[in-house]
Amino acid sequence: MAEFVQQLANGVTKGSYYALIALGYTMVYGIIQLINFAHGEVYMLGAFIGLWTFNFGAAHFGWSSGSLVALVVVMLVAALLTPVVGVSLERFAYRPLRGAPRLAPLITALGASFALQQLVAVFYSRGQLQFPSLFPDTQFTIAGTTIKLLWVFMVAVALGLTLALTTFIRTTRPGKAMRATAEDPDTARLMGVNVDQIIALTFVIGSALAGIGGVLAGMYLHQINFFMGFIAGLKAFTAAVLGGIGNIAGAVLGAYLIGILETFGAAYLGGQWQDVFAFGVLILVLVFRPTGLLGERVGA
Amino acid sequence: MAATTGGRVARARREALARLSARAHLPLVAAPLGGLVGIVGCYLYWTVSTVLVEGLPMSGGLVNYGFGGVRLWALLLAAASAAAGAALVARPEWRTARNGRALVRLGLGLGAVPLLWVLTLLAFLDVKLDRIGPGPWVTLAGGLVVWLAARRLLAETPAAPPRPWPRRSLLLDVVVVVAAELIGFVVYLIGIAIDDAGEFLGFFIALTTVTATLATVGFTTGLGGPFRRLRPFALALLAVVLVLFPLTQSGNTFWIQVTAQAGLFVMAALGLNIVVGSAGLLDLGYVAFFGIGAYVAALTGNALLTNLNFHVPFLLVLLVVAPLTTAFFGVLLGAPTLRLRGDYLAIVTLGFGEIVRITLNNIDPITRGPNGISSIPDPAIGSFSMGEGFTLAGFEISGNAIYLYLELLVIALTLAVVYRLNQSRIGRAWVAVREDEVAAAAMGINTTYIKLLAFAAGAFFAGMAGSIYAHLLTQVSPDSFTFQYSVLILAMVVLGGLGNPPGVVLGAIILYFLPEKLRAFSDIRFLVFGFALILIMRFRPEGLLPEARHRRELHASGDEAVAETQQLYDVQRSG
Numbered sequence: 089m090a091e092f093v094q095q096l097a098n099g100v101t102k103g104s105y106y107a108l109i110a111l112g113y114t115m116v117y118g119i120i121q122l123i124n125f126a127h128g129e130v131y132m133l134g135a136f137i138g139l140w141t142f143n144f145g146a147a148h149f150g151w152s153s154g155s156l157v158a159l160v161v162v163m164l165v166a167a168l169l170t171p172v173v174g175v176s177l178e179r180f181a182y183r184p185l186r187g188a189p190r191l192a193p194l195i196t197a198l199g200a201s202f203a204l205q206q207l208v209a210v211f212y213s214r215g216q217l218q219f220p221s222l223f224p225d226t227q228f229t230i231a232g233t234t235i236k237l238l239w240v241f242m243v244a245v246a247l248g249l250t251l252a253l254t255t256f257i258r259t260t261r262p263g264k265a266m267r268a269t270a271e272d273p274d275t276a277r278l279m280g281v282n283v284d285q286i287i288a289l290t291f292v293i294g295s296a297l298a299g300i301g302g303v304l305a306g307m308y309l310h311q312i313n314f315f316m317g318f319i320a321g322l323k324a325f326t327a328a329v330l331g332g333i334g335n336i337a338g339a340v341l342g343a344y345l346i347g348i349l350e351t352f353g354a355a356y357l358g359g360q361w362q363d364v365f366a367f368g369v370l371i372l373v374l375v376f377r378p379t380g381l382l383g384e385r386v387g388a
Numbered sequence: 389m390a391a392t393t394g395g396r397v398a399r400a401r402r403e404a405l406a407r408l409s410a411r412a413h414l415p416l417v418a419a420p421l422g423g424l425v426g427i428v429g430c431y432l433y434w435t436v437s438t439v440l441v442e443g444l445p446m447s448g449g450l451v452n453y454g455f456g457g458v459r460l461w462a463l464l465l466a467a468a469s470a471a472a473g474a475a476l477v478a479r480p481e482w483r484t485a486r487n488g489r490a491l492v493r494l495g496l497g498l499g500a501v502p503l504l505w506v507l508t509l510l511a512f513l514d515v516k517l518d519r520i521g522p523g524p525w526v527t528l529a530g531g532l533v534v535w536l537a538a539r540r541l542l543a544e545t546p547a548a549p550p551r552p553w554p555r556r557s558l559l560l561d562v563v564v565v566v567a568a569e570l571i572g573f574v575v576y577l578i579g580i581a582i583d584d585a586g587e588f589l590g591f592f593i594a595l596t597t598v599t600a601t602l603a604t605v606g607f608t609t610g611l612g613g614p615f616r617r618l619r620p621f622a623l624a625l626l627a628v629v630l631v632l633f634p635l636t637q638s639g640n641t642f643w644i645q646v647t648a649q650a651g652l653f654v655m656a657a658l659g660l661n662i663v664v665g666s667a668g669l670l671d672l673g674y675v676a677f678f679g680i681g682a683y684v685a686a687l688t689g690n691a692l693l694t695n696l697n698f699h700v701p702f703l704l705v706l707l708v709v710a711p712l713t714t715a716f717f718g719v720l721l722g723a724p725t726l727r728l729r730g731d732y733l734a735i736v737t738l739g740f741g742e743i744v745r746i747t748l749n750n751i752d753p754i755t756r757g758p759n760g761i762s763s764i765p766d767p768a769i770g771s772f773s774m775g776e777g778f779t780l781a782g783f784e785i786s787g788n789a790i791y792l793y794l795e796l797l798v799i800a801l802t803l804a805v806v807y808r809l810n811q812s813r814i815g816r817a818w819v820a821v822r823e824d825e826v827a828a829a830a831m832g833i834n835t836t837y838i839k840l841l842a843f844a845a846g847a848f849f850a851g852m853a854g855s856i857y858a859h860l861l862t863q864v865s866p867d868s869f870t871f872q873y874s875v876l877i878l879a880m881v882v883l884g885g886l887g888n889p890p891g892v893v894l895g896a897i898i899l900y901f902l903p904e905k906l907r908a909f910s911d912i913r914f915l916v917f918g919f920a921l922i923l924i925m926r927f928r929p930e931g932l933l934p935e936a937r938h939r940r941e942l943h944a945s946g947d948e949a950v951a952e953t954q955q956l957y958d959v960q961r962s963g
Contacts, residue, residue, distance in 0.1 A: 121731075122731075123731045123734065123735060181922055181926075184926055185925065185926070188925075188929065189668075190731065191664070191668060191670055191886075192925050192929050193925075194670055194731060194734055195670070195878070195882055195921055195925050196921065196922050196925040196926070198672070198875060198878075198921060199917070199918045199919065199920070199921025199922040199925065200918065200922055201918070202875060202914060202915075202917060202918030202921065203915060203918030203919050203921075203922065204918075205914075205918075206912070206914045206915035206918055207915060209915075210911055210912050210915055318871070322735070322738065322739065322742075325735055326739075329732070329735075360746070360749070360750050361746070361750065363742060363746055364742075364743050364746050364747065367739035367740070367742055367743050368743070370735070370736065370739050371724065371725065371736055371739060371740070374724075374725060374728055374732055374736055375724040375725065378728055378732065
């Protein structure tokens with residue numbers, strides 16, 4: 089039983105950063121019906137930007153791991169710089185192809201994913217890099233289950249940001265414009281919505297969330313590499329589909345389910361089958377319930 | 389009506405030329421001068437010291453005396469620019485928009501050779517800027533002048549779209565076909581013979597530029613005429629040339645081996661083209677089928693290091709067992725997923741590719757896990773072992789060459805099947821599904837069945853390619869079938885021209901040989917692939933040799949559209 093709860097805790101933690109990536113997938117898909125293959129790379133870049141920021145701070149301001157200032161700054165920088173990548177992708181790779189056959193932007197997204205990965209591999213590092221644990225290394229044990237404070241923090245960040253995003257989309261003017269654009273871009277444009285701007289905003293928000301997810305994942309996994317975005321992105325996409333793509337609550341639910349299923353799968357069937365498990369779920373969902381658990385819908 | 393159009397075009401051209409000549413004296417003179425400047429640059433020093441670059445991968449391109457190396461290719465482009473510019477000075481009636489665009493391309497290529505050369509030196513070989521002589525800068529300036537001048541010369545003169553050359557005499561057609569194929573063959577041999585990465589870069593830019601220029605002025609369209617009239621002859625000649633290729637390598641089997649490997653990717657790309665190009669289904673896990681085919685051949689091929697060993701004759705594996713196995717997996721994957729929207733399909737196939745790879749990695753009792761199956765012997769057909777080679781009339785035919793011949797047979801078979809399929813009811817159904825699935829369904833096409841068929845057919849050819857792969861490489865391991873290779877094969881199809889088999893063959897050859905030739909820059913090859921995919925989709929989504937239908941769909945501009953609107957006007961006026 090303790091083992092079971094322990095795995096559950098691990099799974100929920102994993103689900104937290106999957107959720108942050110899945111939100112970006114689901115928002116972008118909801119608004120322009122594009123699978124942004126490069127989104128996983130944005131998450132990877134978030135982790136690398138975080139590492140780079142920390143190294144910079146450690147060299148110039150004497151940050152050490154476990155300092156809360158470093159944590160806040162690293163997450164902020166990641167959340168501010170990843171949108172630059174996301175918006176550039178939208179502006180230069182996807183927007184020119186908006187009217188093209190659907191195969192074209194998909195292939196472009198694939199190329200962008202490849203290019204971003206290789207940019208990091210060629211100009212930064214191909215190896216496994218140690219990621220500092222920016223969070224106090226506190227842990228406590230409840231009924232035989234070890235819980236790290238970091239895990240609680242990760243769940244809190246993921247749920248907090250989801251709540252903020254939901255509120256933003258539900259109540260603010262840009263949020264409403266976003267919903268309108270997702271429903272019908274042409275009508276939205278007629279109603280005075282600047283559709284291009286709203287799409288760019290979607291990429292900004294999605295990328296920032298993925299960037300923060302990258303930093304959290306770095307702290308959780310302790311290691312990052314240029315290839316980490318590929319598998320994580322696929323799983324996050326699976327999560328978005330599982331929950332019902334275009335649906336924000338669904339993406340988060342799906343991400344936690346994938347995190348938990350995958351952890352249990354790895355624990356009881358062997359770690360080498362972990363990735364197969366996630367893809368198997370994806371195929372099963374698409375076959376039996378392609379609209380996902382909560383159905384495809386836009387907005388919160 | 390044709391006469392009216394011709395008359396109108398001629399009149400419009402005369403008027404445009406009158407406007408042009410009033411303002412175009414400077415660019416007209418500048419274009420050939422730019423070419424001359426480029427020539428001068430080729431004769432100047434390109435590096436200040438030869439010692440500096442000795443032993444570096446690009447050293448062959450850096451000699452300070454004589455010709456050879458990268459400067460030869462720059463010189464070729466400079467001379468072509470100068471000649472083309474001079475031709476425009478001499479013959480006013482040649483100053484059409486199309487010829488202007490051709491000159492723009494020459495200028496770009498001329499500038500690109502020295503520019504890329506300098507950039508690679510600076511970026512990859514740690515050569516300092518002050519070690520680079522005046523030569524590349526002068527040539528670059530010449531290229532820029534040609535480019536700018538040609539852009540100024542771009543008169544909006546309507547020109548009739550290029551047409552296939554009409555038949556003059558049978559002899560002329562034969563000469564043209566023979567010359568074109570021989571030139572292509574010689575260019576291929578030259579490309580193989582250039583060892584130095586930098587020099588090859590120059591050769592490749594020159595080749596690309598010349599081809600693009602010829603295509604712009606309508607030369608390639610014109611070639612279509614003789615080739616279409618003499619198709620059986622052209623194909624037979626091509627087969628002879630390809631069979632003769634191993635004999636030109638004088639016992640050196642390396643490039644025969646590379647060509648044989650490229651042939652495998654040609655086969656795989658042709659298969660993927662059925663799925664992506666004809667039926668419009670984006671398959672991102674295609675290499676899984678290739679891998680399954682390879683493992684089937686490995687497990688049935690008498691390998692030394694294997695856990696399972698039951699022998700099946702190779703021809704049976706190649707033609708029946710491997711392709712049917714992969715086709716079965718294609719159906720297995722497709723049956724539940726093909727009802728989905730296209731982009732879901734992409735991600736499911738990607739997942740499938742990973743599942744296959746991970747499974748191959750994990751079922752050690754059968755596949756030996758990450759070690760893979762190795763020491764796979766050459767297959768024997770009857771009593772004849774394919775690896776041994778033989779001597780025929782004094783010429784040595786190596787084992788690799790026999791693999792190559794086998795592939796040529798299989799590729800010919802594949803192409804025949806693909807062409808027959810494309811012209812059949814099934815092929816037309818694929819295109820219909822690709823263009824508009826709802827409309828296709830409304831017309832009575834069973835879309836799920838027809839998509840499943842595309843999947844199975846694509847997987848079938850991948851299985852054939854995979855089964856040869858196992859024997860040619862003598863080993864298979866899960867690492868050879870990663871997602872990167874799926875993307876590589878997809879890039880071949882997209883670069884060559886979605887849906888057009890000859891284009892796909894060309895794309896596969898280019899993308900297989902480039903990395904082989906540019907090993908000095910192998911670090912960045914996947915980076916280049918990524919950017920290439922983005923740029924192709926942005927600027928030439930129909931690929932190098934587009935399928936006619938795709939081109940019309942994606943580019944509703946250019947000469948063709950101009951001609952079409954003109955005809956439209958004529959119709960309106962006459963009506």
